[in-house]
Amino acid sequence: KNQVEQSPQSLIILEGKNCTLQCNYTVSPFSNLRWYKQDTGRGPVSLTIMTFSENTKSNGRYTATLDADTKQSSLHITASQLSDSASYICVVSGGSNYKLTFGKGTLLTVNP
Amino acid sequence: DSGVTQTPKHLITATGQRVTLRCSPRSGDLSVYWYQQSLDQGLQFLIQYYNGEERAKGNILERFSAQQFPDLHSELNLSSLELGDSALYFCASSPGTSGRKETQYFGPGTRLLVL
Numbered sequence: 001k002n003q004v005e006q007s008p009q010s011l012i013i014l015e016g017k018n019c020t021l022q023c024n025y026t027v028s029p030f031s032n033l034r035w036y037k038q039d040t041g042r043g044p045v046s047l048t049i050m051t052f053s054e055n056t057k058s059n060g061r062y063t064a065t066l067d068a069d070t071k072q073s074s075l076h077i078t079a080s081q082l083s084d085s086a087s088y089i090c091v092v093s094g095g096s097n098y099k100l101t102f103g104k105g106t107l108l109t110v111n112p
Numbered sequence: 113d114s115g116v117t118q119t120p121k122h123l124i125t126a127t128g129q130r131v132t133l134r135c136s137p138r139s140g141d142l143s144v145y146w147y148q149q150s151l152d153q154g155l156q157f158l159i160q161y162y163n164g165e166e167r168a169k170g171n172i173l174e175r176f177s178a179q180q181f182p183d184l185h186s187e188l189n190l191s192s193l194e195l196g197d198s199a200l201y202f203c204a205s206s207p208g209t210s211g212r213k214e215t216q217y218f219g220p221g222t223r224l225l226v227l
Contacts, residue, residue, distance in 0.1 A: 099168055
């Protein structure tokens with residue numbers, strides 16, 4: 001069964017600190033992995049998309065890594081800001097018809 | 113603003129009723145996706161339409177149905193509503209079939225409350 005597991009479930013950090021969110025998946029065959037940011041009550045917004053051959057991808061202060069051998073990805077946020085407070089969702093595309101399998105997300109709270 | 117619009121923003125109804133949620137994709141996007149997000153489940157893929165045809169099906173209940181019209185807008189119909197159907201319903205769109213590296217653009221969602 002295709003699954004995406006994220007850790008931690010929630011995280012609280014101070015403004016200006018860095019943090020790393022984890023994603024493990026069992027989706028097969030694998031097409032690509034996406035990270036989304038979702039503010040409370042709003043639709044998810046895409047941060048990065050990585051295919052099998054891409055090990056790292058950056059979008060401003062967000063850097064995603066992918067290890068397709070171990071089926072793990074991480075999202076690193078540097079110099080966090082209050083506006084980074086949101087849920088971060090890992091999504092893997094693969095299987096039949098490139099269906100998207102969503103993780104349950106990591107809820108990040110950045111405190112002043 | 114993603115360019116995807118959804119109406120209504122909020123919907124309150126009673127068990128057993130039927131409702132219709134509407135989605136207009138970004139200009140030029142041919143694919144529309146529907147998702148359900150409840151507190152304890154995270155985002156669940158329901159169904160995808162591409163240029164008017166059903167493309168992929170996820171965890172969509174038989175009480176739910178959807179269609180995409182010639183102008184590419186889509187409607188999600190929910191019938192015989194139950195308390196457990198209370199959730200945020202998101203629509204997303206993408207230019208093609210999203211098989212490769214297409215980004216899906218999400219709308220603001222419709223919050224459904226079944227009493």
